Amino acid sequence: MAAYNQRKGFLSWLWTWLSTVDHKRIAILYLFGGGLFFVIGGIEALLIRIQLAVPQNDFLVGSTYNEVVTMHGTTMIFLAAxxxxxxxxxxxVPLQIGARDVAFPFVNALGFWLFFLGGIVLNTSWFLGGAxxxxxxxxxxxxxxxxxxxxDFYLLGLQLSGAGTLMGAINFMVTIINMRAPGMTFMRMPLFTWTSLITSTLILFAFPPLTVGFFLEFFDHIFHANFFNTAKGGNAIIFEHIFWIxxxxxxxxxxxxxxxxxxxVVATFSKKRLFGYTSMVFATVLIGFLSFMVWVHHMxxxxxxxxxxxxxxxxTMTIAVPTGMKIFNWLFTMWGGQIHFTTANLFAVGFVPTFVMGGVTGVMLAVPSADSQYHDSYFVIAHFHYVIIGGVVFGLLAGLFYWWPKMFGKILNETLGKITFWTFFIGFHLTFFPQHFLGLIGMPRRYFTYFPDEGFNTWNLISSIGAIGMAIGAIVLVINIVITTAKGQKAAGDAWGIGRTLEWSIPSPPPEYNFAQTPLVKGIDTFWKEKMEGNKKVTPAEPLGDIHMPNPTILPFLMSIALTIAAYGFIFANQTSASRPLCLVIAAFGIGLMLLLMLIHSIKDDPGFHYHKEEIIEIEKGAE
Structure with a gap:
């Protein structure tokens, strides 16, 4: 009986996660999925550095090395970051704008499962014929x-993941534009919400060209269509334009x-309002606009x-101007502030000079005559990783430590967090700073080995040692998460005691409905403004009443499974001519199942459920 109850408990837990449409749970699913692929991509990076640590190594050679390099880059960009x-x-974002969920919870869940199963399709290539x-x-x-x-695995796996990303972007655009709390004008939105809006807009315009390019490659590879086959009248350069757009x-x-x-993070832990808020907003918009005008510098x-x-x-050089404005605004925000060097703020402060270094080398690569020398060398590798790891990953780690209490109700251990920061920070610079010199003295990218007398030995060894430091930092982070989950310090609603925005005005973790009463926003950093006026809570914009929330549903997961079946059908249709008819039938079955599930969703009556006023009062009392 005990075993049955345990099994029933596990199945109930599994069903909860497979059917959830709650944005906070989907955030945790994205965190788990992205974290899993980050570990896989990190292992692939370590394999690359082991191969290049010494000259004429035979740890990974030829096509195997090419597979690991391809999977590392693809995994880190599309499936981790x-x-x-x-x-x-x-x-x-929903918490910062005072919303109870995203605009389309069903689409939000579908977007996650498409991303995750697309990543699974791509990574099963290791076991089903080669990556x-x-x-x-x-x-x-x-x-x-x-x-x-x-x-085939690359094209179909990324098509699934890309569809999920596009759905998520449209969802957040609608959420931010339409679901802001009363009083939250665009120029009162927190900067993270602003950057999320611009990011979603960029995805809306950037992912369709990629989708078209991959479809054309798909038809070339599986049906021999010759869009890019120059021997038969195609144009391969067109794909480069499509990809880099x-x-x-x-x-x-x-x-x-x-x-x-x-x-x-910088504003919170400096106990100051962000310097030059308006200029930061317009710099963000300008960066988004200019980002579509620079793709040819890759060509x-x-x-x-x-x-x-x-x-x-x-x-390309122009886009450095609004980016530089942000750097100075962060520095001026810290200037004269009461700075708290938490782990989150250490990553934020470490981000600033690191990203500047990546930006400076970007301006160097923007000069066509110089780029002809840097191109396809390790100088480009160094620049790219200073932007993506020194920028994106440092920022994400700052956000992880900053918002972990809000997501899970517990504060990550600060001592272990600082160990993570210093090992990762030092390891990062040891890994990628020497690669600038490797590029300048002539080491090409994508080569799996080099000779002892080429002058690459010392820098490559230092770079590989640095990668070990980054791996240690990641391992300590995982240990920190495990320890915190088991016996971490419980977090208050305002976990850091100096929160400025709406997410810190509600319990940690938030109840499913987020806000018992929709907040009234009085200005920028509205929670800080309320605290300065002596209020413990944000002024409500509505009376306390019943709250309607959407029901969980398994349909997004099943629809993603259907498209995954279709993807595998197309992949194996290209393996042998004998199995092609059967595989195409399987692909058609997957597409048909997807259409059937869409029909079921369209005609299904889903009234959702209510939190009644009395129940909300009890939940809020328990949280206090």
């Missing part, structure tokens, strides 16, 4: 004509939420001519 950004957005080996950019015709089934805005899709996190060496190169060089 993106979902971790969505984890922060799901956990925080993709064409680089994370998947350039044609290399991917479409010369590589095997790994390309997505690829450069993607950098800002990842880094703008990190900018928002840094703005929140300075393909021969587009001096006019095109000059125009895109100018645009």
């Amino acid at each position: 993106m979902p971790l950004v969505f984890a922060m957005m799901n956990a925080v 993709p080996a064409g680089g994370w950019t998947a350039y044609a015709p290399l991917t479409t004509e010369f590589l095997g089934t790994g390309s 997505f690829g450069h805005p993607e950098v800002y899709i990842l880094v703008l939420p990190a900018f928002g996190i840094i703005s929140e 300075f060496t393909v021969g587009l001519g001096p006019m095109a190169n000059s125009l895109f060089a100018l645009a």
